[in-house]
Amino acid sequence: MEPARLALIRGGTKDGPRSTGSGYLIGPRLVLTARHVLVDRETGEPWPKLSVQIGHPAQGPTRTAKAELLWTPPDELDVALLRIDQAMDIPGSVLWGRPAGRAPLPYAGLGYPKAAVVETREVENLRGTLSPLSGSGRHYVLDQGPAPEPGADGRNAWGGVSGAAVFCGHRLVGVVVQEPAAYGARRLLAVPAHSFAQDAGFLNHLAEHACALSELAAIGVPxxxxxxxxxxxxxxxxxxxxxxxxxxxxxxxxxxxxxxxxxxxxxxxxxxxxxxxxxxxxxxxxxxxxxxxxxxxxxxxxxxxxxxxxxxxxxxxxLGRGPFLAPEEFDDLLYLLRGIRDEQSALLPQAARDALPYAALPGCLDRPRIEEHELADAVEALEELPDGEGIPEGSPPVPALLRLVEYVAAAVDGERQHELRAWSKRTADRIGIHGDALAERRMDAARWAERRRNSLVSRVVMELERDGAGDGDRYACRILLVRTDGTHRILKSPSSEPKTPREAASALAEAVGAARQEPGGHDHVPWVTVVVDRPGLHLAVDEWESGAPDDLLPPSPIGADYQLSLSCPDLDRLVATRGQDRERRWKKGRTSVVVTEPSCGDRDKLMHLLRTEHRDTARVVLHGPADQRQAWLEACLAYGVPVVLWDRDATGYDDADRLGELAPSDELDGLAERVRVFRSRTAAHPEERRARPSLVWEPEGSYPRTEQLHLRDPWRGTHAS
Incomplete structure (x- = not known):
């Protein structure tokens, strides 16, 4: 590592710099860095102005040059080459390498992190350990020595070191590209040099600039x-x-x-x-x-x-001497879990939350699904968690990972179950876990799997709360899966950062995907209950669109994809008898319906009607003046009416026929599906829009209440720049 080759890179527009990163001069006019440093994240286009400062400011004057983006890999790997407008005369050449074996290697690098800003950006000597056993293989995992706190603005402490060259010994082995927020600035990720150093375009540019690539020598550790x-x-x-x-x-x-x-x-x-x-x-x-x-x-x-x-x-x-799995055991478990994840990507997070409800799970297990590249980190994090005391007393405690493996095994069948249980038994025997302790975990897992098979997901619940402190249309969001036996499971979001409607809809789509992986859920059109407060009853949540996964499928309103209805359990706190009234109406009034007409009069007359001859009615279809609709709706809900349908675009009674296509007075059990089909047809033919139906459907039984939503502003972003 030669300090004179250190590069400070700034990208931006004529109005000034917008991005800062690090780099390394690998040829007289070539600078290696991270691609995301050079592009506008909002547009994906390269910054029109790029400048590079070459040299270490503590070792003499630096030189500044203009630069242009010369090369990026065809596979969108996060590395790039810059060409500067003047040659730098620095003796020597860059040696390249590739870590070999499994032993952790000391590494070093130089960069310009945000945490090192005093009056200007200052250089930080990155140093720590590169562990070939950590991560998925797509990145090198760099466990940092110095680990600064995030700034007052919550941004990544290492922001600015993206593009820094990583050295093991005297050989360049990778490029820093990311700081995983979950590790609190103790870890960086780097793109391995071997993943791009053999690219034909990269090699051609090096040859054109007279800086041939040396052999990627294997780097071992004595x-x-x-x-x-x-x-x-x-x-x-x-x-x-x-x-x-x-x-x-x-x-x-x-x-x-x-x-x-x-x-x-x-x-x-x-x-x-x-x-x-x-x-x-x-x-x-x-x-x-x-x-x-x-x-x-x-x-x-x-x-x-x-x-x-x-x-x-x-x-x-x-003594804290690392994880308890031997390398072979670790590799075997990853192999088994990858096969299960490919078929059931939601199973591992679900089993982890149910098997270890009080454990601080890694972030990748707090989402509905886990990606393949996250499995290794998940296993490593779980190795550090205990589960309980040994049986008999005094024997080694059972690791949490073994309990989770038993739960996953109980949820699968055939050869996969046999292989997981055999792995668990071998590992338990090797580390001295008493057989009775493992048998106890296996029995717990079997009971859990039986409940899981016999209690299907009845609906997906999305709780929304508007972010009153922030600007714009943003909401705190929590999503639950509610089962037919009344139990529920919270699908925690990666953070509680307020979400836009599109982000909330995307999170819902991911949760529905997890629900469809539940037993019996493959062919079921999910019922989604959106929980709101009283002001939230006017929200057109059914028209929110999730982000399209690709250009082949256009975005679709979630109300067109799912049977979606609103619920307002907050009213239970204001009207003590509401729950009892709602249950009575469900039992006695499923076939009865009130359709408001001019003869219903004002709000007081409607309330009188719901207290007397329609005391047991379970359904109200609201027509009438738009300026009175909210008051009428709240009156219906306060008296425990569980199903209320209205057209949020209607202005008066003359618009009543707009809901006729929904057959609002026909069979109650098919109403939610009729509304979904109507919304789907409207989304496909917006020019034929006749109504914008909103449906409140308060479910039978008690609503699974969770703790109040709390908004906070977590550390943002993952890139180190």
Whole structure:
């Protein structure tokens, strides 16, 4: 890494810079950086003005040049090449590399993060550990040493380091592109150099500018050695004592240590480890102690050895020595979960929320579905969570991950179930979990799966609350799946940031997709209940459109896709008898209907009608003056009428026939579907619009109440720039 090649990149318009990032000079006129630094995020177009400052300001004067976007990969990988308008005379050339093996590598880089702003942007020396075992393989995971707090504006602390070159030793191995918000500035992601360095366009540009690409040399890590005895920590000495009973034969210890070092990706030439070296190896790699435990488990032929091994593994976890799965166990589980996710992408998040209701789950499990590239991070996060005490008392506690695996296994059939349960049993035996404890988790999982199969999702509930503190049309949004047995499950959003109508509709579409993956949900047209407060009853939620997934399918109103109705449970707090009245009307008045006509008179006469001859009626169709509709609607709901239909575009009684196509007085059970079909036809033929129907449908039984929605402004964005 050569500080003189550091680049500060600014993009913008004639009115000034709009984007700041980092880069690295890889040729006299070529700067490597992240693509998103160079483009307007709103339009996707490159900034018309790009400038680059070359050099480290602490090591002498820097030079500024104009630049143009020269190359981006055809597969939209987040890297780019800039060509500056003057050549920089910097001796030497860039060496390229690729991390090899599984051992964590120290890395370094230089960039201009927002957190390092004093009067101007200052340079930060990025440093930490690159772990080849973390992530999905599409990015390198960089665990940071320095981890600044986010700024007062909530933006990413590392904003500005996107485009920084990542070095392992003297070789460039990647480009920083992202800061995952969930890790609190402790982690960055980088695009691997090998993913773009063989692109023909990239190589042609390097050849044209006389800076040929060196071989991407494999970068390994020598096996770690122990420090002198006086410098070793109490934890190191404690682990060495726990290891002694496991290796009565020093030659066996040496053989195990060499084999373990090779399995973990370290270079083992001339590696003859002592007991202290083995401890150092165990502390250096996050999965080393688990891998050693897996190898030793095969030798646990007597109870004394088994007890010593369990004590070692337990103490290693108490000391915080990383995850409990060995590399092979981790890879096998990912393979099994990927196959299940491909068929049921909603199963893993659902099982996690039901199996671990009080755990702080990773963000990827707080959404209706999980993506394939998120599986590894999810498993790593779950490895750190306990589940409960051991059975019998004093045995090792069961990890939360094993409970989740048992729940997922119970929800699938055939070979997948057998393979997951076999994996769980092998892993539990290896780490010393008592058989009774695992059997207890398996029984819990079986009962959960049985309830899941026998209690279908009856409706999807979306709670909305307008963001009174913000500007524009934004809402707090929570989505629940309500089952036929009255239970419900909250599908937590990635954040509680207020959503636009389009964002709320998109979140709903994702939740409906998860509901359709539930047992029996594939062919069902979902019933969506939108919960609003009294002012929210006028919202045209049925006309909100979710974002189209691609150009092939145009956006569609959610009221055309789902049986969508409104609910206002807030009125229950204002009218104590409303719930009882509603249940009575459902039981006695399903076939009765009130259609308001001029003879109904004003609001007081309507209320009298609902108190007397229509005391049990379950349905009201509201016609009449638009300026009185809200008062009439609230009167109906206050008296417990569960179903109210009206045309929000109607101005008076003369518009009553506009709802005729819906047959509002016909069979009640088919009304919601008739409304959906009408909305769908209207969306397809907007020129023929006759009405804009709104439907309140208060469900039978008690509404699943959740805590009040609270709006907050979370950290925004994911890019590091």
């Amino acid at each position: 096996a770690p050695r122990a420090a002198p005895g006086t410098e070793r920590t109490p934890a190191e000495r404690a682990l060495e004592q726990l290891l002694r009973p496991l290796f009565a034969d020093p030659a066996a210890r040496t053989a195990h240590a060499r084999e373990l070092a090779g399995e973990l990706g370290y270079e083992t030439a001339d590696y003859t480890p002592t007991a202290a070296d083995l401890v150092t190896l165990l502390l250096a790699h996050p999965r080393a102690h688990a891998a050693l435990g897996q190898a030793l488990a095969a030798r646990a032929v007597d109870q004394a050895f088994r007890s010593c091994l369990t004590a070692f593994l337990t103490q290693a976890r108490v």
